[in-house]
Amino acid sequence: QMTQSPSSLSASLGDRVIITCRASEDINYFLSWYQQKPGQAPKLLIYDTSTLESGVPSRFSGRGSGTQFTLTINNLQPEDFATYYCQYSGAFGPGTKVDFK
C-alpha cells in the first residue's frame, strides 16, 4: 500500500514543491514517480527512487529509502502543474495534484 501527501497543493511559478510518498513496508529503493496531465497518459519521471528518466528536467529530483520517499520540484514551471503518482511494484499512490495558486 502506498500513500501520498498532500493530496493536493497550490503553488506559484518558481516555488519548490515537495511531495511525500510512504510505503506500508520496506520497499528498498524500488520507487517510481509519474506525472500526469489532464487527458494524457502518465509520464515516467523518476525510477529507483532518484534516477531521472531520460529527457526529464533536472528540476525534478527524488530521494528516500525504506518506507518514505519524496519528489521535489524546484523552480516550478507552468508545465509542471499536473498530478503526480508514486509507484512501487503493482501499487500506485493515490496521487498529488499540483495546481496554480
Added chain:
Amino acid sequence: QLQLQESGPGLVKPSETLSLTCSVSGGSIVMSGYFWGWVRQPPGKGLEWIGTIDHSGAPYFNPSLKSRITLSGDTSKNQISLRMISVTAADTAVYYCVRDRGNHVIAWWGQGTLVTVSS
C-alpha cells in the same frame, strides 16, 4: 519509436466480457527483459495496475483482479490482449497499454482507451 495502440469496444454491458487489444509497433513483444500489460484509471481517479506478460507470455496479475482477467500475447501480430469477465460499473475506466522494463518501471504508455460498463 515504440508505439502502443489500444483497441476494443468502448461500451460493455454489465456481467459481460471486456476485451481489449494493444498493437505494438517499434518493438517486439518477445524482446527479453520487457513486460507488456495494462494499467487502468477510472474517470477522475487514480491508477491501477492490472497485469503484464513477459517475453515468454508468462502472466503477472494484480491479485485483486486475478480471478477475472486473462492476459495473452500474439507474437504473429505483435499484439497483447486483455480479457476481463463479469464486468461491473466499477470497471469503467481508461485502459492503458504499457511496456514495463522491469521492476514495474513503466516508461511507455499507449494513449488509453475509455471503456464504459453500462446497460
